[in-house]
Amino acid sequence: MYESQIVFLLALIGLSGVFSGVETALMSVSMIKVKSLLKQKKRGSEALHRIKHEPHKLIITVLIGNNLVNIGAASLATVLFTNIFGSSGAGIATGVMTFFILVFGEIIPKTFCAQNAETISLIAARPVELLIKILWPLVKLFEALTKVVSRIMGSKDSNKLSIEEVKTVVSMGEKEGLIEKEAAEIMHNVLEFRDTKVNEIMTPKPQIDMVDGEKTIKDVINFVIKSPYSRFPVYQNNKNNIIGILDVDDILIYIKSKRLGAKIKRIAKETFFVPESKEINDLLYEFEGKKIPMAIVVNEYGDVTGLVTMEDILEEIVGDIFDKSKKSSKYVKKLSKNIIRINASIPIDEINKLLKLNIQPKNFSTLAGYIESKLRRIPKKGESIKFKHFKLEIDEVSEKGIKSVRIIKN
Template sequence: VPEEFIIPAVWLDVIHHTGRPYHWWLFLGTQNAERMSLVVARPIEILSIIIWPIVKFFELIARGMSRLLGSRKEKHLSEEELKSIVTMGRDEGILSKDAARIMHNVLRFERKKVINIMTPKVSMHMLDGDAKLGDVLNFIIKSPYSRFPIYEENKDKIIGILDVDDILKYIKSNRLGVRIKNISRPPLFVPESKDVDDMLADFEGKKTPVAIVVDEYGYVIGLVTLEDVMEEIVGDIFDKSRKSSVYIRKESENLIRVDAKASVEEINKALHLGLEEKHFNTIAGFVEGKLQRIPKRGEEIKLKNITIIVDQVTDQSIKSVKIVRN
C-alpha cells in the first residue's frame, strides 16, 4: 500500500475505533478547556459518523491489497504497531511532534483508570453543606480551585458541588447567610475502576465537569475533573498554556526541587525512581496521601533511596518539595 494511504488510514481507523473521536480535537480548547471540549464533543461525534464511509474505504483498499499479496487472514494492528506507525510519521515529517504526542497519549489513554488520574481525597478542598456562604467566602477566595465538593455529616457523604459562578449573584445581593448546600449542584459519582476514556461521555452535557470517585464500598477516595482527563490526552501541549509550568529542577547532584503539580510518573522517569503511581497523580498528592493530611514546611517522608522534604506550602496545599538522594 502506498505510504500516503497508510497514515491517513491509521489516523481515521484509530479515530473511529476509539469511540471518542473528539480526543484528537481537544488540544484546540486548551485556552478554554472545559467550555471548548463540551461545545465540540457533539459535532465531532457527528463527524465520526460522516467519516465512517472513508474509514471503510481505506479498510477495503487494505483488505484488497492483502488478498492480492496472498494473505487472506485479517490482522488488526496492535498498540505497539500503531505506536511505531505514529513514530514513523513523526520522523518522516508527516505528523507534527505535537500531533504525534497526542496520538501516543490516546493509545495509552484507553488503558488508564480514573484512580490513576484523580486528585486524592486528602487533597480535596471540601466544605460543610450547613456552612453559610459568608463563613466560607474567605476560604473560597484563597483557594486555587473554582469548584468544591459539599458534604453533610462527614466527608464520605458528598451531597453537591459548589461552583464559584453560582455564588456571584448571592454576593452581589449581599445574601451571605444562604447555606451553601442550598446553592450547590448535584454531584456525579464514578467508580475508581472506570476507564478514563469513558469520562468524556459522562461529562458531556453536565454543567459541572467534576466527578466524585468512590471505591467498591462507596467511600469517597478522590475527585476527577474534565481538565484531568484532557491533560492525559494533550499532555505537555496543555501545560504550555499555563503561566506556572510544571518543573523538575536539579540544584545539585543529590538535591532536586520539584513543583507540586509535577506528576509522579514524570518524576519517576526523570529521576529514575520507583515512587508509587497507582493511587497518586502528582507529587503533592503522593506526599499528602502518605501523611494523610496537608503537611507543614520542612516535614519529611523518608523512603529507601530518597527523602522528600516539603519546601513551600500554604494552608490549603503544597507548592513545592525537595527530593534529596540518601
C-alpha cells in the same frame, strides 16, 4: 543464428525485474502517503489508491506475471544453451539463469524501486491495474484457493488494526511529514490513555479545596475569591460526606440578589461519584453525555479519595504538549543543587519516574502511603529512609499523615 532468442531471453529477464521492482515499490508506499498523493491530484494516484485497497489482488497478479516470465526465461535458456553446448547445456542454463534472475530480476530492481517507491508506484499503478483486469479469472481463482487454504490452516482474516499498529501508522505519518508533531503526540496520548484509571489522574483528597455545607455565602466569599478553582465539593459534618458541588457562578447570582445568608448546602448541585478503578475514556463519555464537569472519586469502601474533572482528562491528551513537566512540577520544588522537596501525595508512578525507582503499589498509591507502610506508622519530622543514591527525609507531618519529604542526594 541465436540473436533473436538471446534478445527475447534478455527481454524476459528485464520483465522479471520490472515485476519484482513494481511489487516492491507498490508495497513500500504507505496508505498515508497514497492519500496525500491523491489530495495533490498526482497523475496515477487514483489507480494507486484503488490498488492499495486490494493488496491481495496486487500480490497475486504480480506473482502470476513474474512466475510466467521466469518460467518462460528458464525454458528458453535451456533450449538455447542445449543447442549451443549440447547435453551439458541444461546445467549451464540453470547456473547462468540463477545468476541473472537473482541479480537483474531481483536484487537490482528491488533495491532501485524501494529507493524510488513513490515515483515508480505512480508510473506503474495504471498498467498494473490493467493487468489485474486482464488476469481477472486467474486472480479470482487463486484468491479463492488462498481463502480455502487459510481456513484449513486456521488463519483469521481481520481488517482491524491493533493499538500498536495504529501507533506505528501515526509515527510513520509524523516521520513522512504528513502529521504535525503536536497532532501525533495527541494521537499517541489518546491511544495510551485508554487503560488509564481515574486514580492515576485525580487530585488526591488532601489537596482538594472543600466547603462546609453549613456555612453561608457570606462565610465563604473570601475563600472562594482566593481559590483558583471555580467549583468546590460541599461536605456535611466531615469531609468524607460529600453532599454536593458548589459552582462559583451560583454564588455570584446570590451575591447580586444580596442573599448572603443562604446556606451553601441549599445551592449545591448534585454530586457525581466514580470509583477509583474506572477507566478515564469511559468517564470522558459520561462527562460528555451527562454534561458533568466534575466527579468525586471513591474507593471500594465508599470513602472519598479524590476529585477528577473534565480538564484532568483533557490534560492527559494535550497537557504534555504544552508543559512536559507539569505533572511533576505541582509536586516537586527544587531547594538547592542536591535537595528537592516533594509533596507526599505524589502518586507512586510519578515518584518512580522521578527517582528511577521500582516501588510496587500494594495497599497504597502515594509516596506518603509507601513511607507509612514501610515504617508501619506515621513518622516524625527529620526521620529518614536511605536509598542507594539519595536519602528520603520527612520534611513536614500533620496528625493525619506526612505532608512533604525532602530528597537529599548522597
